[in-house]
Amino acid sequence: MPLPLPRWIAHRGGGALAPENTLAGIRLAARLGFTAVEFDVMLSQDGTPVLIHDETLERTTSVCGRVADTPDAVLFSLDAGGGEHIPSLAEAAALCRQYGLLANVEIKPATGYEVLTGEVVAREVAVLWRDAPTPPLLSSFSHEALEVARQVAPALPRGLLYEKVPDDWQTTFQRLGAYSLHCRADRLSNEVLALAREGQVPVLAYTVNDSLAAQLLFGRGVASLFTDRLDLFAPETSLYKSLHLGG
Template structure:
């Protein structure tokens, strides 16, 4: 039996896709201005164990910093410029903590998909700390965040720490044994590269009692194909193209 699904169909990738610097509070505010009520973000740990938002292991692409993000303490990360790389309009945007984003979402009634994106070698520990942090911040709230990861060890850490938080396995390929692993991890959803979904794959996942989500869908034809397949959610960069009212 499929678990209840409280989340919106449309999910804004890293806040507002490519319209603002990803994983900054400015991006989530912009996504909200386009009507989105659910966001996806990437969370990893600082050197002093605080969950913060960054997609890459390294800092160069999306900040003016250098090296591995997880090697810096939060105080050093807070000094970085995470907006100038995108455009001058966003110069000076900070690297936010997961707690800062959580407070924004909770205050406004928004939903969140936290992708656990560990610094390599810190998978299980990152899963534990992110789950512990999310459980604390959303305590008493009806709809907790969805925790997802490509790394089963990260999801195992989350499961061991806060089993009540919903989990999803991310897949970029259909590797052998993925379904068994997802069941062992108690996942409520599979989040696939959108090209992997077909009718048989959707039916298999739903027969396992899980929901079907897709990343990163930026074309109308691709979105319509997934809607026709009966999938449960779409993560998109194109917050300016897709109306999230569905």
């Protein structure tokens, strides 16, 4: 089933305007008119799916340590920026459903936890969105995580995520039963775009914060762009309108 992919997806929740991977970011994206958000999900020591990008805590909190070695009681007490806490996947799901946001849930396993993370996240996503009109889009750099996600929740669409798309991407794409192809915007070749267009595969590119780059990528056939600049590309801005309405 084709997903209602918007042109712009808020990267890590609220982009650069809010602490990343927080409920404040998701709320901000919704308030600015975005209809889709992307966030990263990893497992705590207790096996709880939580929103965080790095395997370690020091960049986004005031403490050090590995997420996979930190129990929920400690993890949920930390300040993730601006007084925000690290959210659970369940909290993020409830907020996305409240605002009607399409969620791109990136499965971000800690090293050695690829299979477990794919299994737990896919199972919980299937439960949290079980009666939603539009399912979330799962994505991951980990093929292992996507493979087990497919086994656990085959009805959920999956995005194959690369930095630079390899020559054999179509074989992997078919093996994993993927829906979309995600990659770094400045490493996206015309050959890949041509093959994706031929196979009717939506291509999503990250992370685009420049209007000229966005215009060129849309012109080349990219379906959606992830951005940190929610202030520039919110639907009500003049820049957004000039890119999409030809103004």
